[in-house]
Amino acid sequence: MSTLSVPAAPARSPRLSGPTWLVLRLHRPALLVWALVVVGGAALTLWLGGPLTDASAEAWRQYNACPQPACSYDQNAVTTYKSVALYAAFVVALAPLAVAAWAGGALFGREVEDGTAQLAWTQSVSPARWLAVKLAWPAALIVVGLTPLALLYHRAWSAGQGRIDTIKPWTDVLTYTASGPVPVAVALFALAFGAVAALRLGRALPALGVTGAASFGVWSIAEALRVRLWPTVTRVAGLRSESIPGTSRAETVERGIVTSGGTHVAGDSSCFIPDYKDAPGCATKLEQLHATGYYADVHPYSHFWPLQLMESGVVLAFAAVTAFVAFRLLRRRTA
Structure with missing residues (x-):
């Protein structure tokens, strides 16, 4: 005795529905x-x-x-x-x-x-x-x-x-x-x-x-x-230096002078930058501060x-x- 076979319904591909479908449907131009x-x-x-x-x-x-x-x-x-x-x-x-x-x-x-x-x-x-x-x-x-x-x-x-x-x-x-x-x-x-x-x-x-x-x-x-x-890196140079090594490709956070006692004194004065150390009055100012060098707190490229x-x-x-x-x-x- 033969039996009738019912064809299986074709599998439906998964579709987005609900709020997900609504978001993507409403904002198609933005997508x-x-x-x-x-x-x-x-x-x-x-x-x-x-x-x-x-x-x-x-x-x-x-x-x-x-x-x-x-x-x-x-x-x-x-x-x-x-x-x-x-x-x-x-x-x-x-x-x-x-x-x-x-x-x-x-x-x-x-x-x-x-x-x-x-x-x-x-x-x-x-x-x-x-x-x-x-x-x-x-x-x-x-x-x-x-x-x-x-x-x-x-x-x-x-x-x-x-x-x-x-x-x-x-x-x-x-x-x-x-x-x-x-x-x-x-x-x-x-x-x-x-x-x-x-x-x-x-x-x-x-x-x-x-x-x-x-x-x-x-x-x-x-x-x-x-x-x-992130912690900075300190670069130092002597008073006779033309620049502070390691600062050309770095981001300078603070700069200043190093005193004879090892203290770092920050400042925006041009005298605190090696490039302007020969400017009028800088020699006297650096001597009064007992400066022995320059410093710069920087972020190198490695940061x-x-x-x-x-x-x-x-x-x-x-x-x-x-x-x-x-x-x-x-x-x-x-x-």
Whole structure:
């Protein structure tokens, strides 16, 4: 006796649903723009660290090897490298401000102002889950997209060291910011603060402005604290020295003179700098202070990654506290 066999239902491919699907569906334009920024920025930094660096380095080699006042060299390669390096640094360093504008204005502010968020809380998803998803997915995209851009820029900058005379030092604010995890941390803070601003103000435009200002403020605070976040290295030199060894590629935190008793006396006077020791009055002043040499407390290039990680840690601590505040505000608003 034959039996009828029921065909098995075709397996369905897994699909995103719920608040995750809603976030990705509503913010498709922002995701597309972010993908273009990441891909375009990666292509720009790869071009910068490869062909542009080689062409500019060759131009500088020709210029430095020429004994005549007027030399023939590829000036266009030099200017192109300088411009592209500036543009690439701006893309990475200013990305957190774009995230702040989007988080405060569109991701949270517009939905709270229009009532879309309130509708979701009452019909389809709990408020806490709504906020968790809207923080988690953008945070993941920020880390996955911005981290490679910063590392690629640092790689491109490193490729020009010792080869391009006009390359920015690592202590340059824009170069330093674009070369490590600091912009990633600031972008994550901007994301969390966008939620706080939207829930507190309830309007998109004010939330956008406040989030941008707060993100810039936190970055400025971390930048000001940066040199104090890691122990400095002290370099010394005698009174007859023309400069203090080991300070040319370092960030100077403090400088001054060393007295006969071994005390370090800090000061901004030009007499405390070896280059100006022959200035009028300096000899008398140094003699009155019983100076025996100069010193400088510096951060050498070897401190680059420790400083980056410490500064990022400070900003991430702000981001964690801000995310906690966002959940508390949401709980109070939906109580």
